[in-house]
Amino acid sequence: DIQMTQSPSSLSASVGDRVTITCRASQSISSWLAWYQQIPGKVPNLLIYKASTLKSGVPARFSGSGSGTEFTLTISSLQPEDFATFFCLQYSDHTVTFGGGTKVEIK
Amino acid sequence: QVQFVQSGAEVKKPGASVKVSCKASGYTFTSYDMHWVRQAPGQRLEWMGWINTGNGNTKYSQKFQDRVTITRDTSATTAYMELSSLIYEDTAVYYCARSDCGGGCYLLWNWGQGTLVTVSS
Numbered sequence: 013d014i015q016m017t018q019s020p021s022s023l024s025a026s027v028g029d030r031v032t033i034t035c036r037a038s039q040s041i042s043s044w045l046a047w048y049q050q051i052p053g054k055v056p057n058l059l060i061y062k063a064s065t066l067k068s069g070v071p072a073r074f075s076g077s078g079s080g081t082e083f084t085l086t087i088s089s090l091q092p093e094d095f096a097t098f099f100c101l102q103y104s105d106h107t108v109t110f111g112g113g114t115k116v117e118i119k
Numbered sequence: 120q121v122q123f124v125q126s127g128a129e130v131k132k133p134g135a136s137v138k139v140s141c142k143a144s145g146y147t148f149t150s151y152d153m154h155w156v157r158q159a160p161g162q163r164l165e166w167m168g169w170i171n172t173g174n175g176n177t178k179y180s181q182k183f184q185d186r187v188t189i190t191r192d193t194s195a196t197t198a199y200m201e202l203s204s205l206i207y208e209d210t211a212v213y214y215c216a217r218s219d220c221g222g223g224c225y226l227l228w229n230w231g232q233g234t235l236v237t238v239s240s
Contacts, residue, residue: 013181044225044226046226046227055214055230055231055232055233056214056227056230058226058227058228058229061219061226099163099164101164101226101227103225103226103227104225106178106223106225107166107180107225108154108156108166108225108227109166110163110164110165110166111163112163113163
């Protein structure tokens, strides 16, 4: 199975900060990677798919990059509503595995 | 709009089975695969398997292969996930999640609200 290692597991940041979260795959997954946001008590919300494609309606401050085994989610200017847990999902090779999640907290 | 209504919370004893339902609306049910994912307390999300809602074919994660059965009722636009031989570690929130297409699509586009299953003696 493809393993996903996500870092950091948590971070503290202020409104307006630039935030970067990384996911590494144990083998190449091409660009078959998605990023989700989960606010406590809410359903996971798809932000980015195919590594860098922003889902319609998602604010442009979210961006994704990478291919192969290393991927990055960047929030260019953190907003109050962005404090949540973010996780990656790989969907290559007819399987799905998840990163461990990154909890973004208010500094 | 696309909506999923999952069945309510369950409490089960070890060794029992649980069946969680996911009623879909707002789209053509048989055009999109349905996956099941769970999240145990403090653990990462785990993918359990999926069903081709069009023809009923399924594929399961190796971890759950022997204990999970995913089915669907097209007339009721509902997918089901049954997990047998429950152990304490199966305590988790179980989600249905619709893929972005049908016939073997693994990007999870929309999620149900989740169903808490508690395994307790």
